[in-house]
Amino acid sequence: MMKTCVATATFSCDPNKVWLYMVNPVMNHWRKDVAELEPTGDEMRLIEKNTDGTTTKVVFSRKEKPRHITCTFEKGKIKGSFTAVLLGGGDSTSVECTLEADGLSIFTKSKKLLDGYLGMLRQALGE
Numbered sequence: 001m002m003k004t005c006v007a008t009a010t011f012s013c014d015p016n017k018v019w020l021y022m023v024n025p026v027m028n029h030w031r032k033d034v035a036e037l038e039p040t041g042d043e044m045r046l047i048e049k050n051t052d053g054t055t056t057k058v059v060f061s062r063k064e065k066p067r068h069i070t071c072t073f074e075k076g077k078i079k080g081s082f083t084a085v086l087l088g089g090g091d092s093t094s095v096e097c098t099l100e101a102d103g104l105s106i107f108t109k110s111k112k113l114l115d116g117y118l119g120m121l122r123q124a125l126g127e
Contacts, residue, residue, distance in 0.1 A: 002080075003110040004100045009118045011125050015086045015093040019066035021124055022084060022095075030124030031117075050075070078103040 011018050025031035025048055038047035038055075044063065048056040054075055062070040069084040080101035087094045099114045 002100055002102045003104055003108075004098070005109075005111040005114055006096065006098050007111065007114045007118060008094065008096045009122065011093045011095070011122070011127060012091055013093060013125055014090065015066040015088055017125070018093045018095060018121070019069070019086055021121060022069055023060075023063060028124055030120055032120055076103075 021027055021030055024037075025034040025046075026037050031048075033051055034048045034056075035051045036049045038049060040047060044060045046058040046060075048058060050056060056073055056075040058071050058073045060069065060071040062068055067086050069086075070081070071083075072081045073079070078101055080099065080103075082100075083098045085096045087096070095118075097114055097118070099110050101110050101113070104110065104113075
C-alpha cells in the first residue's frame with residue numbers, strides 16, 4: 001500500500017547549500033543512516049550503503065540546482081519517490097518535500113521518515 005506525505009521546512013541559509021546537502025547524503029556525514037556512497041559514474045544515480053548493511057538505489061529524474069530535486073528509490077522491498085522544491089534566496093530557504101513509499105511495514109509512518117530526514121538536514125546545517 002502506497003503511503004504519501006508532505007512536509008515543509010525552513011532553513012536560515014542559502015538554497016544552494018541546502019540543495020548540495022540534499023543531493024549528497026555523505027557530505028559532512030549529515031545522513032546518519034548512510035555509511036558511504038558507491039560510485040556509479042553517473043551523477044543521476046547513487047547507491048547508498050546504509051549503516052544497517054542494506055543498500056538504497058537512488059535515481060534522479062530532475063536535479064535543477066538549487067530549485068528542484070526529484071528521484072525514485074529502492075531499498076529492499078521498499079520503493080518510492082521523493083520530490084523537493086526549494087524556494088527562497090540569500091539567507092532563507094523553504095523546502096517542500098513529498099515522499100511516496102510502497103512496501104513500508106504497517107507500523108512505519110512515511111511522515112516520521114520524512115521528518116527524520118529533515119531533522120538530520122537541520123542538524124547538519126547547524127539549526
